[in-house]
Amino acid sequence: MSDEKTLIIDGHADILYRMEKEGLRFYEDKSNLHLNYDRIVQAGIDLQFFVLFAEPKYSPAEQLKMHLSMIEQFNAEVVGGGKIRPVLKKGDLERNMAAGYRSGLLSIEGGDCIQSDLRILHTMYRLGVRAMGMTWNQGNCIADGCGERVDRGLTDFGREVVREMNRLGMIVDVAHLGQKGFWDLIEIAQAPVIASHANARKIHDHPRNLTDDQLRALFKTGGLVGITFVPMFVGVGTVSIDDLMRHVDHVLELGGEDHLGIGSDFDGIERTLTDLRHGGDLPNFQERLLKTYGEAVMKKIMGGNFKRVIDSILKE
Template identity: 40%
Template structure:
């Protein structure tokens, strides 16, 4: 089955360690070989700037990750750059779509031109924050819990204008509500249900319902801390979050955002992309083929914005 995975941190790992090979490195959870073996069809690659990078150097780091994306990901013969819905629809057998995303607007400071530059370079989804505050909004772990700033409103307006996904994962609760009112193309690329696991990164039922009402998609993530309140998590815990989101009306608006390569602790029997078959086997045992196809691929694909202009 084809898989659309809405979030990973491969670029961060390859930025930190330039010797890592995307082809088959055992230092990566996601490799080209793993994608080919498991049915990977579209993989989102996040530009995430580690906190240790000095603020004055963060935009340069973002550009370095764009370069890695082009030089070390897209250089692989089967990898194809995804910028439009038509690019996804035209993927051939054994071709894998690579979609560039931004996780947190820290690297743009208060400069909208920097964000425009990243959009010109092919970024198709923009997460407003990571866990803490920046000049756009507060993140989920920022104790202040503030919402969208005036500059943040300008950022969301630009994403609306350019038909770009506005990723609500990592936002503070106030930031979520400010943004969901304005965003025309909202998603939550890698978030789970707060009802089942009370981590501040997870979304409450009212937030999930609001996202669904705006025709957004939520990507269930494999981060153990977001799956259960125990020390370890299993595939059964992922299924519980899927069931809960479906109970809120999300059957056709639920997908996957693994967060592979951005996590240290893993779900049992799902320790890398090469274990996806273990998860899919459980899905096929419990759900209809139509639902499984939508969860794995169809729902995020159908939701991909049709751009008002191409640039």
């Protein structure tokens, strides 16, 4: 293996949600966060997506208030701690790394907070949000999630949101989106599309996983799927990296070498893989990728593919 450091990007983690809900501190050594600062360092993560998530029991207006609180916490504590800098435009990741900092990128999980008002989307962009998942499992003003009985696809407003995100330079995320909404979005997208945290439905039939046709469609946009460590999306019962590798194998067999990344969903899950319990275990997965596929493919999956997508979407 070469001496050059492997760039590592994790496209989905609910660190801010747990900090807000449980009063946890990002820089405390004894924090039980899956991805506190020390564990991000142990994982070797250069860029971490920090997700803004609020439970669906809250109204869209309440979710917006909670998201704003998490953005303040990100700026005051995570960035304010002096060791992580935000990624707001193309080139920020490289600049942060050159200056000795790790990076964070804000992402919304479920666009309920937009409340059918593009001005809120613009405001979130100005506050540093650079990615958004259209839905969580339920429906909202943009589309229906994969947990709804009726799937109406993208709403007219949802189509406006996708077009505006493409114009602004925001990453469009289809994780949790219903099937019809997925295909509606693929039809109109003018930039690469990601599924930040999902696995292959062919390997494990779960509504949150993607079919082979969906995976190929993401590849065609130039986007990617972030392989996720959520046990219920990996397999049945107790699961490990062995089970996760079956999903990696399948995505690669479909032609996904340039379209596979990582979306751990750490801190958004209570149960973990037996050998991927938190960020400190990520080197276990990296080593397995290296031994199985070689250095070039490992580096693409660990962060190279995600960087390409980010660079193709974010503005200068």
